[in-house]
Amino acid sequence: MRTTQIPGTELKPSAICLGTGGMGSSIERDSAFAMLDAFLAQGGNFLDTAKVYADWLPIERSSSEKTIGRWMKARRNRSHVIVGTKGAHPDLATMHIPRLSPQEIAADVAASLEHLQTDYIDLYWLHRDDPARPVGEIIEALNAHTQAGRLRYIGCSNWRVERIRAAQEYAAVHRLQGFCGDQMLWSLAVVNPGGLADKTLVAMDAGLHAYHQASGMAAIPYSSQANGLFNKMAAGKLAEMPPQYRLAENEKRMARIRRLAADSGLTVTQVSLGYLMAQPFTTIPIVGCRNMEQLTDSLSAGEVALTPEQVRFLETGLD
Numbered sequence: 001m002r003t004t005q006i007p008g009t010e011l012k013p014s015a016i017c018l019g020t021g022g023m024g025s026s027i028e029r030d031s032a033f034a035m036l037d038a039f040l041a042q043g044g045n046f047l048d049t050a051k052v053y054a055d056w057l058p059i060e061r062s063s064s065e066k067t068i069g070r071w072m073k074a075r076r077n078r079s080h081v082i083v084g085t086k087g088a089h090p091d092l093a094t095m096h097i098p099r100l101s102p103q104e105i106a107a108d109v110a111a112s113l114e115h116l117q118t119d120y121i122d123l124y125w126l127h128r129d130d131p132a133r134p135v136g137e138i139i140e141a142l143n144a145h146t147q148a149g150r151l152r153y154i155g156c157s158n159w160r161v162e163r164i165r166a167a168q169e170y171a172a173v174h175r176l177q178g179f180c181g182d183q184m185l186w187s188l189a190v191v192n193p194g195g196l197a198d199k200t201l202v203a204m205d206a207g208l209h210a211y212h213q214a215s216g217m218a219a220i221p222y223s224s225q226a227n228g229l230f231n232k233m234a235a236g237k238l239a240e241m242p243p244q245y246r247l248a249e250n251e252k253r254m255a256r257i258r259r260l261a262a263d264s265g266l267t268v269t270q271v272s273l274g275y276l277m278a279q280p281f282t283t284i285p286i287v288g289c290r291n292m293e294q295l296t297d298s299l300s301a302g303e304v305a306l307t308p309e310q311v312r313f314l315e316t317g318l319d
């Protein structure tokens, strides 16, 4: 798999990031270790986890972070892995109450370090925003941790473009570290935001895309395979199509994927992940794979390089 560089950092992640939300829960420990081993063996080095994964289940808290920590300890490979984790997520019972005070951020950073059995986090994401809190306070709080060496780089997830711009401006003016990347919901599929159960998720839109293009800030999209939408459509498993993607536009996109795949010899997975990796700014899709077969298939996109014309065709149908 190709590697890339996140602009403004020394991080050289693999072209595809492995989402580990289910590791230690829906994917039990031995299978999780085997998938993590396979990811590394195929050139992967960039992991995505979060303190809140998978606390919606009645199992041990932070099972994903703890599984990654146990795996890195067992394999003695901490320095080979770029660990991205997220904190400052609301409590699950009170999703409308943000948790971004300096004290809450500090408590979450400390907990994640302990779960991951490490003394530094390569990329620390704020899992949500608190639009009522000044960006300066948040940037200052994070910089206390970068300066102490607990966090190497910082990013935001599910932030609106105006807030990202304000945070980046504050960091620049005060000569502090700003966000090196942004995690948003994004794939080749068009999403109906009204169909998302969690209203605090932020999807890619034209304004955010333009900001990334102008600033060069990296995008690290999640749900990058639209929960397997196009593979499910291709296999005729229409009953399994996630409701938020059941749109006529996605049927058109499926037809374009089929045509591009037939012309290029690429698979459905390679076309849909290739679409993200061919954006005019650094874009590293996070893939969520339930088993080894899906992992191997998703990683097969790691060398794909679509042209701008192919990207335009997938979006518009224009040759």
Ligand SMILES: NC(=O)c1ccc[n+]([C@@H]2O[C@H](COP(=O)([O-])OP(=O)(O)OC[C@H]3O[C@@H](n4cnc5c(N)ncnc54)[C@H](OP(=O)(O)O)[C@@H]3O)[C@@H](O)[C@H]2O)c1
Pocket: 018, 019, 020, 021, 022, 048, 049, 127, 157, 158, 183, 184, 221, 222, 223, 224, 225, 226, 227, 228, 229, 231, 232, 269, 286, 287, 288, 289, 290, 293, 294, 295, 297, 298
């Ligand atoms: N920042 C955030 O707020 C946020 C939010 C959500 C997720 N994330 C991160 O992003 C990761 C991935 O999110 P996601 O699970 O929504 O991503 P996704 O890759 O769009 O969806 C994963 C699902 O797609 C299907 N799939 C994956 N690979 C496939 C393949 N090669 N062929 C056919 N189907 C395939 C599987 O569905 P089936 O199980 O139905 O087969 C799988 O469970 C998470 O683990 C987490 O790390 C971040």
